[in-house]
Amino acid sequence: MQAGAELLEVRDLTIAFPAGEKPLLAADRVAFSVTAGRTLGLVGESGCGKSVTLRSLLGMVPYPGEVLGGEIRWRGEDLVRASRRRLTALRGREISMVFQDPTSCLNPVFTIGDQMGETLRKRAGMSKAQARRRAVELLERVGVPSPERRLRAYPHHLSGGMRQRVMIAIAIAAEPQLLLADEPTTALDVTTQEQILSLLLEVQRDTGMAIVLVSHDLGVIAETCDEVIVMYAGRMLEAGLAPAVMRSPRHPYTRGLIKAMPSLDVSGDVPAAPIPGQPPNLAALPPGCPFQPRCALARPDCAAIPVTLDGDLMAHGSACPFAEAAA
Amino acid sequence: MTQALLAVESLTKRFADRASVTGRVRGHAAATLTALDDVSIAVAPGETLGIVGESGSGKSTLARCIMRLYEPDAGSITFDGQDVLGANGAQLRALRRAIQMVYQDPYSSLNPRLRIGSAIAEPAIVHGLIERGEGDRFAGDLLERVGLSRETAPRYAHEFSGGQRQRIAIARSLAVRPRLLIADEAVSALDVSIQAQLLALLEEIRRDLGLTMVFISHQLSVISRLADRVAIMYLGRVVESGSTADVFADPRHPYTQMLLEAHPRLDGTRVPRPRLTTDTPSPYEIPAGCRFHPRCPLAEERCMSIDPPEVEIPSARGGHLSACHVLPMREAITEAAVRERTPSP
Numbered sequence: 230m231q232a233g234a235e236l237l238e239v240r241d242l243t244i245a246f247p248a249g250e251k252p253l254l255a256a257d258r259v260a261f262s263v264t265a266g267r268t269l270g271l272v273g274e275s276g277c278g279k280s281v282t283l284r285s286l287l288g289m290v291p292y293p294g295e296v297l298g299g300e301i302r303w304r305g306e307d308l309v310r311a312s313r314r315r316l317t318a319l320r321g322r323e324i325s326m327v328f329q330d331p332t333s334c335l336n337p338v339f340t341i342g343d344q345m346g347e348t349l350r351k352r353a354g355m356s357k358a359q360a361r362r363r364a365v366e367l368l369e370r371v372g373v374p375s376p377e378r379r380l381r382a383y384p385h386h387l388s389g390g391m392r393q394r395v396m397i398a399i400a401i402a403a404e405p406q407l408l409l410a411d412e413p414t415t416a417l418d419v420t421t422q423e424q425i426l427s428l429l430l431e432v433q434r435d436t437g438m439a440i441v442l443v444s445h446d447l448g449v450i451a452e453t454c455d456e457v458i459v460m461y462a463g464r465m466l467e468a469g470l471a472p473a474v475m476r477s478p479r480h481p482y483t484r485g486l487i488k489a490m491p492s493l494d495v496s497g498d499v500p501a502a503p504i505p506g507q508p509p510n511l512a513a514l515p516p517g518c519p520f521q522p523r524c525a526l527a528r529p530d531c532a533a534i535p536v537t538l539d540g541d542l543m544a545h546g547s548a549c550p551f552a553e554a555a556a
Numbered sequence: 557m558t559q560a561l562l563a564v565e566s567l568t569k570r571f572a573d574r575a576s577v578t579g580r581v582r583g584h585a586a587a588t589l590t591a592l593d594d595v596s597i598a599v600a601p602g603e604t605l606g607i608v609g610e611s612g613s614g615k616s617t618l619a620r621c622i623m624r625l626y627e628p629d630a631g632s633i634t635f636d637g638q639d640v641l642g643a644n645g646a647q648l649r650a651l652r653r654a655i656q657m658v659y660q661d662p663y664s665s666l667n668p669r670l671r672i673g674s675a676i677a678e679p680a681i682v683h684g685l686i687e688r689g690e691g692d693r694f695a696g697d698l699l700e701r702v703g704l705s706r707e708t709a710p711r712y713a714h715e716f717s718g719g720q721r722q723r724i725a726i727a728r729s730l731a732v733r734p735r736l737l738i739a740d741e742a743v744s745a746l747d748v749s750i751q752a753q754l755l756a757l758l759e760e761i762r763r764d765l766g767l768t769m770v771f772i773s774h775q776l777s778v779i780s781r782l783a784d785r786v787a788i789m790y791l792g793r794v795v796e797s798g799s800t801a802d803v804f805a806d807p808r809h810p811y812t813q814m815l816l817e818a819h820p821r822l823d824g825t826r827v828p829r830p831r832l833t834t835d836t837p838s839p840y841e842i843p844a845g846c847r848f849h850p851r852c853p854l855a856e857e858r859c860m861s862i863d864p865p866e867v868e869i870p871s872a873r874g875g876h877l878s879a880c881h882v883l884p885m886r887e888a889i890t891e892a893a894v895r896e897r898t899p900s901p
Contacts, residue, residue: 274747374834388835389611418610418774421835423818445747448820475822489752491777493804493819501781503752507717523749 236407236439237263237286242299244281244290244463253511255281255294257463261456261542263407268433268440269542270454270471272447274486276508278463279443283409286441287324288316321352325400329412331392335384341368341395342380345402352403367398371428390421394428401432408433410442414449426453447490451475456542459483462509462519464536469545479547482520518549526552559637560598561768562622562736567595567631569617589839591617592628593792599736604762604769606783606800608776608815612839613789615772619740622770623657624648635736653683656734660741662721666713672724673699673709680731698727703757719750723757730761737762738770743778755781776819780804785875788812791839791847798869798876808869808878810852846881854882 242259245252256278263269271279285296288308301308303324308316320326328334336344342364349360361380368376371394384392393413400408410429414422430453433440444450450457450471457474459467459482467480478484485504492501506523515521517532524531528551538546569592579586591614599605609615620626622633624640633640635651643651659665667675676698677691686694696706702723713721722742729737739758743751759782762769771782779786780800787797788809796809807813834851837843843850849859859881867884869876878884 274749388838390835418836419776419820420610420814420818422820446820447748448822451822452820486748487822489749490822491752491755491775491781493777493780493816501752501755503756504749505753507719508747508750 234265235262236265236304238300238302239286240300240302242282242285242301243297244278244285244294245297246294248512252297254297254463255511256285258299258537259458259460259463259465260299261458261465261468263439263441265406265439266433266437267455268430268442268453270450270457271441271443271460272445272450272457272486273460274445274508276462276511277460279445279460280411282460283326283411283441283443286409287320287326288313289326321348321400321405322403323405324407324409325403325405326409326411327393327396327400327413329415331389331396331416332384334396335392337384339383340380341382341384341387345380345395345399348399348402363402364398367402368395370401370432371395371398372424373398388421389417390424393417393421393425397425397428397432401436401438404436405438407439407441410440412444413442415445422449429453447475447486458542459486462511462514464519464548465538466520466536466548467546468538468542469540470543473545479545479552480520480549481524481526481552483547484552485523559601560634561601561603561636562597562599562770563632563634564595564597564618564622565632565634567592567618567621567628567633569614569621569626569628587840590792590842591839592621593842595631595789595792595794597787597794597797599768599770601768602766603785604771604783606779606786607770607772607789608774608779608786609789610774610815610836612791612836614792614839615774615789616740618789619657619738619770619772622738623655624651649683653732654734655736655738656729656732657738657740658722658725658729658742660744662718662725662745665725666721666728668713671710671712672716675713676709676724676728676731679728683732685732694731695727698731699724701730701761702727703753717750719746719753722746722754726754726757726761730765734767736768736770738772740772741774742771744773744775751778758782776804776815788815791836791842793847793879795848795880796876796878798871799873802869802871802873802876806869806871806876808876808884809848809880810854810883811848812878813883814851846879848880854880856882 240260242256243254244256245254259282271282273279281290284290286301290296296309345364346360349355349363355363364380365376368379373379373391373394414425429440442453454471457471458465461482467474467483478487488502489504490501504523509519515532517534518536521527521531534550536548538548540546571589571591573587595618607615617626621628640651673692673695676695680686680694681688681691695709699706699708704723743754746754761767773779783800786800786803787794790811796803796812807816837850845861846859846864849855864879864881866877866879869878869884
């Protein structure tokens with residue numbers, strides 16, 4: 230795989246859930262591209278549309294939601310209109326996914342070896358013996374100690390961190406070009422989280438795969454991602470290179486999120502400042518910017534602005550035309 | 557230190573599994589999980605103690621023992637000079653009023669069939685603090701105290717967001733005018749922006765009411781914001797404790813250092829470290845010697861056989877303890893050297 234090659238291009242992706250007369254837009258004109266060897270982060274609070282956006286990339290929007298418009302182009306091929314069969318062929322081969330809860334992803338009545346072997350035989354077309362050898366290699370690769378023994382273990386024999394390593398091993402078994410990770414460390418302890426994140430980046434360095442990482446934790450995003458998109462109520466509010474967004478956030482919501490993060494600093498000089506108000510209700514969004522009810526800089530014009538970024542990922546775009554003038 | 561409001565001494569709690577049928581036939585003993593192993597903490601009146609630990613460290617078991625929801629196997633708990641574990645009848649009822657708890661999940665801690673006004677007033681009525689007729693006014697006042705409008709009293713829990721529900725849970729815990737509030741991961745299920753709102757509310761309440769608090773969390777950053785003193789737990793034991801400023805600025809247990817380093821940072825400045833693939837050992841088989849030694853980068857021979865005693869570390873605020881053979885000593889030398897060079901104030 231060529232580094233820097235564009236793998237995935239998402240344009241004006243809109244995902245809707247039916248609700249009474251007007252559908253709820255879980256993602257509203259989301260657009261980004263993913264390049265080989267790089268990590269893109271989608272960050273936001275619950276209900277911002279980050280997970281559903283990620284799932285839509287593999288045709289896994291939960292029922293009754295559906296992709297209402299836009300394009301998802303995987304190396305030129307439109308995945309929105311792709312057949313179910315084509316998507317099945319892509320899943321686990323070219324594009325893989327790691328989920329939040331490794332416990333519910335593994336079947337409790339089969340051993341780790343059975344479950345890895347199945348993937349290797351089905352996805353990579355290996356024989357039973359080949360699959361076994363490769364499973365041991367993969368477990369070694371993801372840092373599972375004594376892999377031969379682990380193949381005979383059942384999921385409940387393993388800790389949460391080890392289960393997530395197994396899930397990553399299964400996800401990278403067929404050497405995918407893109408790995409989708411949905412809150413892969415949220416269910417784990419902080420010391421385990423660190424191990425899993427560095428493992429993902431290490432595998433990326435070896436294979437050159439691209440990663441799209443969804444997280445609610447700005448710290449996790451800051452430490453792992455090259456580019457980041459900040460989402461709120463289904464909209465992209467800010468996008469740019471991760472260091473730029475973290476160091477000089479342009480949108481009031483991003484600024485608020487960063488200020489709301491409790492820090493480890495015990496000097497007490499900068500206490501975390503909450504964002505006032507309630508999380509957005511998708512059924513009752515105000516016209517214009519969805520963040521205005523909670524925004525300190527809100528003004529009447531906010532109801533009339535189109536919520537679109539003034540620049541792409543590389544140009545550090547923001548959907549707020551007023552924040553910089555006010556500062 | 558003044559007389560502690562809450563003192564926990566050498567508390568031990570084990571949970572025995574039921575032996576499996578095949579196990580019993582073969583004569584195997586049932587496995588025992590050690591949740592708390594000789595834990596001692598003290599909380600002074602008006603102080604907030606933070607308890608930090610990862611899953612399986614025993615922090616929630618500790619809270620439940622204090623609440624008398626679990627009966628510990630050994631040790632003692634004293635609240636305001638009174639024996640908690642021996643209390644019963646009227647004494648226990650008084651204790652249950654004096655110590656209140658806020659739980660992690662505001663979706664399961666509120667009764668879905670009760671209007672929130674009743675949910676808040678009920679405990680005060682039960683404890684005879686107010687008359688039934690005063691319930692509405694009383695609940696309204698508390699709702700306003702936690703930042704909700706009193707008009708919300710006739711609504712049901714499902715009509716509120718997670719953050720609002722947690723405010724209701726706090727209001728209900730305050731209804732019986734407790735002296736000690738135990739918050740067990742009270743903000744962990746909430747989004748960052750809402751979490752910060754709740755932390756500000758808890759700080760305000762503590763200040764205004766002079767509440768003593770035990771704040772349990774796996775999030776170091778939350779503890780650093782709220783707690784005056786902190787206890788770091790690992791596999792059922794307090795491995796380091798002291799004033800929050802001392803412990804966070806100058807951690808003296810390798811586990812505390814590991815926790816602080818693992819905390820994600822916004823500026824992405826973390827120094828890459830060699831990959832560590834050991835998980836926390838199972839609480840069914842706590843390692844011999846120092847329980848942290850299988851994961852410890854500083855482990856020596858003695859760490860594998862001798863359980864390290866708590867060592868006091870010289871600090872400005874006092875009471876900084878670490879249960880490690882290696883680190884307190886190693887650092888103490890440099891600190892002594894530092895003190896030699898800088899005259900003490």
